Amino acid sequence: MGGYRLIKVNGDSMAPTYTHGKLLLMRKFPSSLKSLTNRNNLSKSIINRLKVDQVLVITAPNFPGVWQIKRLKRINYELKKIWVEGDNPNSTDSRSWGELDIKNIVGKVVLALPIIR
Numbered sequence: 001m002g003g004y005r006l007i008k009v010n011g012d013s014m015a016p017t018y019t020h021g022k023l024l025l026m027r028k029f030p031s032s033l034k035s036l037t038n039r040n041n042l043s044k045s046i047i048n049r050l051k052v053d054q055v056l057v058i059t060a061p062n063f064p065g066v067w068q069i070k071r072l073k074r075i076n077y078e079l080k081k082i083w084v085e086g087d088n089p090n091s092t093d094s095r096s097w098g099e100l101d102i103k104n105i106v107g108k109v110v111l112a113l114p115i116i117r
Contacts, residue, residue, distance in 0.1 A: 004025055004110075007024050012090075017055075022113075023112070023113040026107040028107040029107050043102055055071050056070055057105075060093075061100075070086055081101060082094075082100050082102060083100075084100065
């Protein structure tokens with residue numbers, strides 16, 4: 001895949017699951033996901049690994065290039081589209097934008113790091 005990266009939650013769209021400032025470990029998907037027109041096998045491989053209720057890191061239409069953390073709610077396998085929502089009902093997500101293309105997936109959250117006090 002694309003390696004691992006630590007990310008920090010910014011905002012409350014995933015509260016109460018992940019609150020502002022929480023550190024998460026993300027497994028990045030390959031950067032070649034961005035050019036899926038030539039990569040049908042890769043897109044099938046990625047979409048077949050997705051599971052409803054996984055927490056994904058995505059780029060969204062309202063802030064291109066900015067990573068957002070959302071929960072996967074639906075997968076449209078035929079169109080290679082996903083529906084994502086924040087755990088907070090006031091989150092801006094697919095309820096506003098509609099389905100996202102699979103190329104908007106940056107990675108998936110694999111671990112929330114414990115807070116050490």
